[in-house]
Amino acid sequence: MAGGAGFLGSHLCDALVARGDEVLAIDDLSTGRTANVAHLGDNPAFELVVGDVSTGVDVSGSVGAVAHLASPASPPAYLARPLETLAVGSEGTRHLLELAGRHGARFLLASTSEIYGDPAVHPQTEDYRGNVDPIGPRSVYDEAKRFAEALTSAHRRTLGTDTAIVRIFNTYGPRLSPGDGRVVSNFIVQALAGEPLTIYGDGSQTRSLCFVDDEIAGLLALLDSDLAGPVNIGNPDERTISEIAAVVLKVTGSASHVVHRPLPTDDPTRRCPDITLASERLGWSPRVDLVTGLEQTAAYFGALTADEGRAGG
Ligand code: UDP
Numbered sequence: 001m002a003g004g005a006g007f008l009g010s011h012l013c014d015a016l017v018a019r020g021d022e023v024l025a026i027d028d029l030s031t032g033r034t035a036n037v038a039h040l041g042d043n044p045a046f047e048l049v050v051g052d053v054s055t056g057v058d059v060s061g062s063v064g065a066v067a068h069l070a071s072p073a074s075p076p077a078y079l080a081r082p083l084e085t086l087a088v089g090s091e092g093t094r095h096l097l098e099l100a101g102r103h104g105a106r107f108l109l110a111s112t113s114e115i116y117g118d119p120a121v122h123p124q125t126e127d128y129r130g131n132v133d134p135i136g137p138r139s140v141y142d143e144a145k146r147f148a149e150a151l152t153s154a155h156r157r158t159l160g161t162d163t164a165i166v167r168i169f170n171t172y173g174p175r176l177s178p179g180d181g182r183v184v185s186n187f188i189v190q191a192l193a194g195e196p197l198t199i200y201g202d203g204s205q206t207r208s209l210c211f212v213d214d215e216i217a218g219l220l221a222l223l224d225s226d227l228a229g230p231v232n233i234g235n236p237d238e239r240t241i242s243e244i245a246a247v248v249l250k251v252t253g254s255a256s257h258v259v260h261r262p263l264p265t266d267d268p269t270r271r272c273p274d275i276t277l278a279s280e281r282l283g284w285s286p287r288v289d290l291v292t293g294l295e296q297t298a299a300y301f302g303a304l305t306a307d308e309g310r311a312g313g
Helices: 007-018 075-080 082-103 139-159 183-193 212-223 241-252 276-282 290-312
Strands: 023-027 046-050 065-068 106-112 163-168 197-200 206-208 231-233 238-240 258-261
Touching: 007 023, 007 212, 065 082, 065 212, 075 082, 075 139, 082 106, 082 139, 106 139, 106 212, 139 163, 163 212, 183 197, 183 241, 183 290, 197 241, 206 241, 212 231, 212 276, 231 276, 238 241, 241 290
Parallel strands: 023 046, 065 106, 106 163, 163 231, 197 258
Antiparallel strands: 206 238
């Protein structure tokens, strides 16, 4: 699995190992963290190799499936690594598709709702082609993923590779990196520290947040199916960013205020998945509501802060 030490990758490793699969995780640790898979360290069914799939990948032994979850995923993370993000979406995808092809393995591409850009169709169905600025700052991520989808589809058509594309909508939960700049991690870290919650713009833009356990269940269902996709996997519970801030304040019991900061360039104004395809073809739908998911995520960040306090003290 490429990106196996990342937020989503590490949860997918857990799920695969738990059901008896052997997992080789490859991660360059640019945004992934060894701490995310430290608990799997002694498990003979798991191995972490530090490496960059953009420069090549070789695996000996048999390979049943190849999952490509390697990429910076939060806007500040990919904007800080524009060339690396384009490389892992293009060359990284090519190397992993070739690996799957050599082994006759199923290939799963982690694509994204960002390929819809600032959507003119709402909620977003898989046949919507998107509204992306090809040269704007976010294009390093959006176009890398769009190219990855194109390459994956071409391999399927011309070489018969068994491929699947999942379009992942905003996902949150334990193991989000506290400093990666995403809305949920920022708000919870700020709320727990008693600092103001930073709402970008007027807070009327929307996102639909999916708890990580639900997202992973969707990825596994797709991996185990013969569906090519693309398939949206996300939670259609659409909220404004201001509403999300209010729920975070309630869940954490924080007395923090909110402050407004400039809206990033090309920040999508709304986003919500249409999950008809996933529910009809995979029998998948999300189960964890926002309050429950945020409580679990806040507990994770609270424990991290306590650990840091102990280490520092
Ligand atoms: N956002 C915000 N405050 C923050 C971080 C993000 O208001 O501290 C907003 C951001 O402008 C966007 C939404 O929250 O409208 C989701 O941002 P995130 O970076 O989590 O993911 P995106 O969906 O933009 O990739």
